[in-house]
Amino acid sequence: MGKKKDYNRMGYLFVLPFVIVFLIFSVYPVLRTLYLSFTDYKGYGTENFVGMANYIRVINDKFFWQALWNTIKIWSVNIVLQIGLAFILTLIFSDIKYRFRGLSVFRAIFYLPNLIAATSVSFLFKTLLDWRFGTFNQMLMEAGLIDMPINWLGATTTAPIVIAVIGAWMWFGNSFIVLMAGVQGISTEYFEAAAIDGAGRWAVFKNITIPLLKPILIYISITSLIGGLQMFDLPFLMSGGVDGAPSGSLQTVVMYLYKFGFVTNQVGYAAAIAYVLFLIILVISILQLKVFNKKED
Amino acid sequence: MKQFKKLMAVLLVGSLALVGCGSSGSSDSSSSSSDSSGSADKIVVWTLAQDLEQFGKKFSEDTGIDVETVVIAPADYLTKVQSALLGGATEPDVIVAEPQMLATMYDAGFFEDLNQEPYNAQQYSDLIVDYVWEVGQDDDGIQRAISYQITPAGMFYRRDIAMDVYGTDDPEFISTLFKDYPTIYNTAIELRDAGYRIFASDGEMGVFAGDDAWVVDGVLNLSQARIDYMDLAVALYQDDLTAYASQWSAPWYQAMKGEVPILTAETNVWDSDAVAETAANSGTTEIFAFGLPSWGVLTLRDNTDETFGLWGVAEGPSSGFAGGSFIGINSNSKKKDTAWEFVKYCTLDADVMEWWIDISKGDTVAHIPTLEKYSDVENENFGGQQLYQFWLEQAQEIDYSVVTQYDTAIGNAWGDAINSVKIGEKTKEDAINYFYDVVASTYPQIQINR
Numbered sequence: 001m002g003k004k005k006d007y008n009r010m011g012y013l014f015v016l017p018f019v020i021v022f023l024i025f026s027v028y029p030v031l032r033t034l035y036l037s038f039t040d041y042k043g044y045g046t047e048n049f050v051g052m053a054n055y056i057r058v059i060n061d062k063f064f065w066q067a068l069w070n071t072i073k074i075w076s077v078n079i080v081l082q083i084g085l086a087f088i089l090t091l092i093f094s095d096i097k098y099r100f101r102g103l104s105v106f107r108a109i110f111y112l113p114n115l116i117a118a119t120s121v122s123f124l125f126k127t128l129l130d131w132r133f134g135t136f137n138q139m140l141m142e143a144g145l146i147d148m149p150i151n152w153l154g155a156t157t158t159a160p161i162v163i164a165v166i167g168a169w170m171w172f173g174n175s176f177i178v179l180m181a182g183v184q185g186i187s188t189e190y191f192e193a194a195a196i197d198g199a200g201r202w203a204v205f206k207n208i209t210i211p212l213l214k215p216i217l218i219y220i221s222i223t224s225l226i227g228g229l230q231m232f233d234l235p236f237l238m239s240g241g242v243d244g245a246p247s248g249s250l251q252t253v254v255m256y257l258y259k260f261g262f263v264t265n266q267v268g269y270a271a272a273i274a275y276v277l278f279l280i281i282l283v284i285s286i287l288q289l290k291v292f293n294k295k296e297d
Numbered sequence: 298m299k300q301f302k303k304l305m306a307v308l309l310v311g312s313l314a315l316v317g318c319g320s321s322g323s324s325d326s327s328s329s330s331s332d333s334s335g336s337a338d339k340i341v342v343w344t345l346a347q348d349l350e351q352f353g354k355k356f357s358e359d360t361g362i363d364v365e366t367v368v369i370a371p372a373d374y375l376t377k378v379q380s381a382l383l384g385g386a387t388e389p390d391v392i393v394a395e396p397q398m399l400a401t402m403y404d405a406g407f408f409e410d411l412n413q414e415p416y417n418a419q420q421y422s423d424l425i426v427d428y429v430w431e432v433g434q435d436d437d438g439i440q441r442a443i444s445y446q447i448t449p450a451g452m453f454y455r456r457d458i459a460m461d462v463y464g465t466d467d468p469e470f471i472s473t474l475f476k477d478y479p480t481i482y483n484t485a486i487e488l489r490d491a492g493y494r495i496f497a498s499d500g501e502m503g504v505f506a507g508d509d510a511w512v513v514d515g516v517l518n519l520s521q522a523r524i525d526y527m528d529l530a531v532a533l534y535q536d537d538l539t540a541y542a543s544q545w546s547a548p549w550y551q552a553m554k555g556e557v558p559i560l561t562a563e564t565n566v567w568d569s570d571a572v573a574e575t576a577a578n579s580g581t582t583e584i585f586a587f588g589l590p591s592w593g594v595l596t597l598r599d600n601t602d603e604t605f606g607l608w609g610v611a612e613g614p615s616s617g618f619a620g621g622s623f624i625g626i627n628s629n630s631k632k633k634d635t636a637w638e639f640v641k642y643c644t645l646d647a648d649v650m651e652w653w654i655d656i657s658k659g660d661t662v663a664h665i666p667t668l669e670k671y672s673d674v675e676n677e678n679f680g681g682q683q684l685y686q687f688w689l690e691q692a693q694e695i696d697y698s699v700v701t702q703y704d705t706a707i708g709n710a711w712g713d714a715i716n717s718v719k720i721g722e723k724t725k726e727d728a729i730n731y732f733y734d735v736v737a738s739t740y741p742q743i744q745i746n747r
Contacts, residue, residue, distance in 0.1 A: 042404070043379060043383075043401075043405075044379065044383055044401075044404065044405035044406070045404065045405065045406075057741065061738055062734070062738070063734070063735065063738045151720075154720065155722075156722065241709065243709055243710070243713060245713060245716070246713075246716070246717070246722070247713065247717050247722060247723070247731075248713070248735075259706075259739070260739075262375075262376060263705070263706060264706055264739060264740070265401055
């Protein structure tokens with residue numbers, strides 16, 4: 001009995017390093033940010049308690065809601081392309097009839113864009129998509145697909161779509177790996193039985209693959225939602241600043257938060273934006289879980 | 298086994314504590330250089346300007362005091378300084394900042410009061426150009442930082458084109474061509490009719506900040522001059538009066554060298570037929586002027602090639618300045634005396650200022666005795682024009698009271714508004730209303746009279 005007690009105590013000591021790091025670098029900042037959201041803290045000096053003023057300002061700030069709408073627009077296009085492409089590739093690579101070889105090579109190739117720094121990606125695409133001198137416009141012109149060069153990053157209609165497509169290119173490899181792992185976790189007996197029964201590809205996909213991939217799909221949808229609503233680096237770098245040019249169409253919520261936290265020294269307001277964003281993500285995640293679980297019922 | 302587990306656990310916790318308490322001095326990814334003169338004393342300088350590395354080396358050579366200069370990318374600089382100094386760091390001993398950062402850093406108390414003993418900086422005020430001295434003061438007029446350079450704006454122009462079109466290349470006459478925005482538009486038309494273009498880009502007047510503050514007594518001040526500026530930028534773009542180059546782009550630098558093809562906003566540079574047709578109809582052109590701060594002398598020196606020696610500098614539509622490195626002492630530093638010696642060395646020592654003019658190949662210092670000493674020096678790239686005299690006069694025109702802490706954010710919003718009108722995305726009225734909305738959202742405390 002005494003031995004077991006000692007063993008447990010040793011366990012606490014082993015987890016202590018993580019707990020200390022977690023408390024200092026995760027719990028404390030979260031609680032400190034909550035506190036700051038009720039103050040007029042500028043990033044230095046003393047902070048004064050202002051009650052709910054920052055939250056009321058967020059609710060009434062049309063540019064916050066515009067930034068949220070921009071984020072959702074970019075994320076929606078991005079997620080459809082990202083998951084759609086990953087799904088198609090998963091179906092192709094997991095089909096027992098095709099029996100593709102070199103999966104590990106393709107997996108590495110698909111994942112490669114994820115390893116390139118966002119700064120390099122943005123520089124690359126800014127060069128390729130330059131209005132007057134970009135290779136992409138040049139190719140389209142020479143192929144006779146367009147008559148005039150398109151200002152991809154300068155027009156409010158095309159810029160968000162460009163960001164969404166680049167994001168999908170960067171991240172589809174990650175979704176592909178997760179989906180492939182999910183599909184490979186499904187027993188091949190189901191697919192073999194379906195093949196013997198004469199089920200077509202669509203029937204197998206609809207009745208076997210999708211239902212058994214559900215936990216993976218829930219994981220991907222929630223993590224991509226959280227990541228998508230926190231989108232920052234790519235639109236920030238592609239638009240060249242926190243204002244999300246052209247005409248604020250690339251300004252995401254986190255860029256808006258950054259503007260107040262690090263450009264205009266309104267840290268209290270930035271903290272309130274962070275918490276409102278947290279609540280929005282929380283509510284949407286709960287709704288997502290409910291929708292998935294309801295379908296299961 | 299039990300003893301082993303206990304030992305491991307203690308080691309893990311101990312190592313974590315050591316990591317937590319350890320120095321973070323070597324983890325900075327920024328480039329750094331250090332002199333190893335073997336001196337007993339050493340100061341650390343954090344800067345976003347590479348210049349300070351050269352000043353640090355010379356200071357070490359002359360005094361025997363070691364200087365470690367850490368150069369940090371401008372985008373990260375303020376965040377790094379804030380993180381360190383808010384945590385009470387005693388290093389760096391010397392901090393450097395650009396004008397747009399200074400208000401925040403003064404407000405945060407990062408800079409030492411240089412008016413107090415033993416510094417008594419006010420005794421040196423007559424040695425430094427007025428606007429630079431004022432930029433180095435906080436809202437209470439306390440001296441916090443000093444700069445070694447002035448950066449007033451000027452209109453750099455081609456003397457040969459001026460002779461061709463106007464029959465004179467006199468800077469005083471050329472200044473009249475740029476005296477206000479309506480006149481600049483007329484000048485642009487005259488030059489286009491003569492086969493030239495006034496500017497390579499439509500952003501050449503951006504450096505002339507204007508004579509009005511963005512915020513006056515807590516009220517947003519969208520003056521008529523600002524609206525005139527918007528009208529001019531839009532007209533220059535829409536009436537094919539520029540070469541459609543972006544500032545600092547390759548075509549913009551090319552325009553300094555000589556001929557560039559005449560394009561319109563609609564010219565498709567990838568359609569060889571369209572380019573050939575445009576070239577056949579319009580040919581090539583040359584660019585008359587570039588609006589730049591005083592360090593534009595160095596930009597032109599490095600990029601003019603065939604047009605070297607053909608340039609002059611005239612006054613723009615208003616005064617303005619851009620950039621400048623301001624040096625001060627970290628208020629937490631434990632080596633303030635040495636840090637003050639370094640600040641004085643970089644900004645107030647006449648010999649060092651002359652050394653800097655020589656080694657920088659033409660930077661314009663803020664030290665008035667040195668500027669006056671060099672006022673007769675003629676610059677061969679500028680037709681023998683006495684540039685130090687010109688910059689000193691321009692610097693004396695700068696009214697620093699029009700600079701506010703809101704300028705960066707409001708200026709960016711105004712730039713976006715101009716751009717949206719220029720490319721036809723918004724009407725002027727819609728763009729101005731949108732600008733008001735952005736300012737109201739960013740700074741609720743500013744009153745806006747629409």
